[in-house]
Amino acid sequence: NAGVTQTPKFRILKIGQSMTLQCTQDMNHNYMYWYRQDPGMGLKLIYYSVGAGITDKGEVPNGYNVSRSTTEDFPLRLELAAPSQTSVYFCASSPPGDSSYEQYFGPGTRLTVT
Amino acid sequence: GQNIDQPTEMTATEGAIVQINCTYQTSGFNGLFWYQQHAGEAPTFLSYNVLDGLEEKGRFSSFLSRSKGYSYLLLKELQMKDSASYLCAVTDSNYQLIWGAGTKLIIKP
Numbered sequence: 556n557a558g559v560t561q562t563p564k565f566r567i568l569k570i571g572q573s574m575t576l577q578c579t580q581d582m583n584h585n586y587m588y589w590y591r592q593d594p595g596m597g598l599k600l601i602y603y604s605v606g607a608g609i610t611d612k613g614e615v616p617n618g619y620n621v622s623r624s625t626t627e628d629f630p631l632r633l634e635l636a637a638p639s640q641t642s643v644y645f646c647a648s649s650p651p652g653d654s655s656y657e658q659y660f661g662p663g664t665r666l667t668v669t
Numbered sequence: 670g671q672n673i674d675q676p677t678e679m680t681a682t683e684g685a686i687v688q689i690n691c692t693y694q695t696s697g698f699n700g701l702f703w704y705q706q707h708a709g710e711a712p713t714f715l716s717y718n719v720l721d722g723l724e725e726k727g728r729f730s731s732f733l734s735r736s737k738g739y740s741y742l743l744l745k746e747l748q749m750k751d752s753a754s755y756l757c758a759v760t761d762s763n764y765q766l767i768w769g770a771g772t773k774l775i776i777k778p
Contacts, residue, residue: 597673597756597768598712613765645711657702658766660711 556581559661561646567667568636576631576664578646585651587629588658589613589621591642598645604629605651636668671695673769675757680775681747689742689755689772697762703731703742704756706771712756715742744774752776 562577580587585606590598600613604623618640620632629648633640643665647658673693681687693701700719704712718724718733718740730743742755754771761767 595677595770597770598758598766599768600765603765657714657717660713662711 558582559646559648559659561644561661561664563664564662565665567669568633570636570638570668572636573632573634574636574666576633576644576646576666578629578631578661579627580629580646580648580659580661581627582648582650582659583626584648584659585626586649586658587623588647588649589619589629589631590645590647591615591640592645592663593642601631601644633666638668640666641668642666671761671767673757673759673767675755675769675772677770678773678775680777681744683747683749683776683778685747686743686745687747687774689744689757689774691740691742691757691769693738693740693757693759693767693769695759695761695767698735699760699762699764701731701733701740701760702758702766703729703740704758706754706756708753715755747776749776749778 559580588603589601599615602621604610643663645663646661649656649658675691703715706712716731723732728745733740754773756771757769758766
């Protein structure tokens with residue numbers, strides 16, 4: 556199993572550009588998440604999904620959009636990139652069920668907006 | 670509001686024991702996780718506590734007191750590879766994970 560994969564690993568965007576961060580998991584997990592992590596800060600939940608066709612906002616959804624057309628894929632779309640979106644973005648997945656299941660993280664995408 | 674507090678940074682010596690504390694105030698409680706995150710890498714799962722008491726897993730142990738809103742991660746026989754950030758996270762009443770900012774642990778020879 557590859558686990559959770561993310562592309563690209565690094566990206567530099569100009570203000571106002573758009574991009575899609577890709578996330579794929581091969582563990583057949585129903586739950587998937589997008590987080591951002593700013594230097595010296597904890598992870599902040601952007602969006603999450605409990606299954607294909609279902610998405611919901613997390614703590615910091617503004618400026619982002621997601622879709623979940625398959626169990627495996629959970630892309631994150633940035634429209635009109637702003638310097639405040641400079642961060643490290645992690646995708647994670649977990650099995651369904653109770654809250655005891657750990658989340659498995661992808662390697663992250665390091666995004667700089669200038 | 671929801672809040673998780675951890676020390677920003679700790680230093681310990683190789684071979685010693687270190688305790689990393691975490692206090693939380695969240696809307697509801699459905700479990701507490703500890704994750705390890707090496708610099709430039711993704712977090713990886715260390716432990717989960719939902720009932721009061723100590724959970725031991727090799728060199729790492731995690732303790733929870735729900736009445737005090739308090740947990741700690743105990744690392745024994747420290748190794749240089751234990752140099753990392755340790756993240757405390759609580760599952761709230763909406764079953765979402767609330768994350769602390771992490772404790773950067775520096776191990777010295």
